[in-house]
Amino acid sequence: MNTKFRSGFISIVGRPNVGKSTFLNAIIGQKIAITSPKPQTTRNRILGIKTTQDYQMVFVDTPGIHKPKHELGRLLDQTAQSAIEGMDAVLFMVDQEKGLAEDHIIRLFQGVSSPVYLIINKVDTLKSKIEIDKIIISYMNAYPFAGFFPISAIEGTNLNHVMDELVKCLPVGYPLFGETEVTDQSDFQLMSEIIREKVLYHTQEEVPHAVAVVIEHTEMNAGVYEVHATIVVERNTQKQILIGKGGDMLKQIGTEARKEINKILDTKIHLILWVKVKKDWRNRPSDLKSFGYDKNE
Numbered sequence: 001m002n003t004k005f006r007s008g009f010i011s012i013v014g015r016p017n018v019g020k021s022t023f024l025n026a027i028i029g030q031k032i033a034i035t036s037p038k039p040q041t042t043r044n045r046i047l048g049i050k051t052t053q054d055y056q057m058v059f060v061d062t063p064g065i066h067k068p069k070h071e072l073g074r075l076l077d078q079t080a081q082s083a084i085e086g087m088d089a090v091l092f093m094v095d096q097e098k099g100l101a102e103d104h105i106i107r108l109f110q111g112v113s114s115p116v117y118l119i120i121n122k123v124d125t126l127k128s129k130i131e132i133d134k135i136i137i138s139y140m141n142a143y144p145f146a147g148f149f150p151i152s153a154i155e156g157t158n159l160n161h162v163m164d165e166l167v168k169c170l171p172v173g174y175p176l177f178g179e180t181e182v183t184d185q186s187d188f189q190l191m192s193e194i195i196r197e198k199v200l201y202h203t204q205e206e207v208p209h210a211v212a213v214v215i216e217h218t219e220m221n222a223g224v225y226e227v228h229a230t231i232v233v234e235r236n237t238q239k240q241i242l243i244g245k246g247g248d249m250l251k252q253i254g255t256e257a258r259k260e261i262n263k264i265l266d267t268k269i270h271l272i273l274w275v276k277v278k279k280d281w282r283n284r285p286s287d288l289k290s291f292g293y294d295k296n297e
């Protein structure tokens with residue numbers, strides 16, 4: 001082994017919708033975390049693993065930090081907070097559209113011994129350099145960040161500079177994952193997340209947040225991978241919206257999810273989707289557990 005090989009953990013934290021998952025996918029070079037224009041897309045802690053000849057960087061993508069209204073929301077905040085401790089570096093991502101430093105988030109970093117970097121994302125939508133300078137100054141006054149990087153996760157701007165800096169934070173050490181591994185998610189998790197992403201893109205208001213996706217079972221049938229999945233919602237009205245007129249909406253979600261799963265898993269799949277109502281599941285610990293949201297600690 002390269003005696004100077006470095007390995008370690010970097011977490012990505014920030015408010016919902018600032019682009020954490022988009023950044024992770026861009027760094028890893030393939031989609032491992034779903035993204036959407038809706039806040040609170042990410043619900044589980046997801047590892048993204050980047051391995052080169054010289055280093056292995058394990059990124060921890062976290063749910064956005066917000067003010068929780070549900071038991072699920074509380075669990076998501078806890079996940080983000082626990083991802084700040086014990087890292088080799090922390091990336092605190094802000095969205096240049098959202099503006100200036102927020103005390104309740106900055107407070108999370110008090111007492112954190114690892115370097116925390118300020119990442120200002122979405123600079124592609126920026127109108128003037130003065131605006132970005134204003135954001136940088138506001139955050140740098142609020143916390144002694146180890147450095148700052150204006151980036152565009154979508155266009156790939158400045159990502160190389162972030163990586164160059166992060167490598168310096170990693171200790172010398174052995175790789176922790178196989179060199180071809182890019183995530184710790186199982187195929188079942190990936191499939192359910194992709195279905196949930198399509199639901200997020202096609203629904204509005206309360207529906208996206210009320211949805212969980214469960215892969216019930218899979219089987220090989222005449223060379224085709226048959227995947228049976230249930231989309232769980234909280235109310236009958238949400239079920240009707242998801243099914244759509246004459247089943248149109250569910251069909252659309254199913255087609256888009258199938259195409260993407262085919263591509264990612266490189267297997268021909270047949271996706272069978274059901275919609276089920278489970279009242280108030282976001283407040284029930286037993287439901288959160290059975291839908292896979294108990295693995296965040």
Ligand SMILES: Nc1nc2c(ncn2[C@@H]2O[C@H](COP(=O)(O)OP(=O)(O)OP(=O)(O)O)[C@@H](O)[C@H]2O)c(=O)[nH]1
Binds near residue numbers: 017123
């Ligand atoms: N213009 C622009 N949009 C971006 C950029 N990065 C992300 N977005 C968009 O911002 C939205 C949110 O991106 P996500 O990656 O899902 O954000 P997130 O921070 O992971 O969100 P949560 O899961 O809610 O915490 C999506 O619509 C992305 O396409 C960027 O660099 N430029």
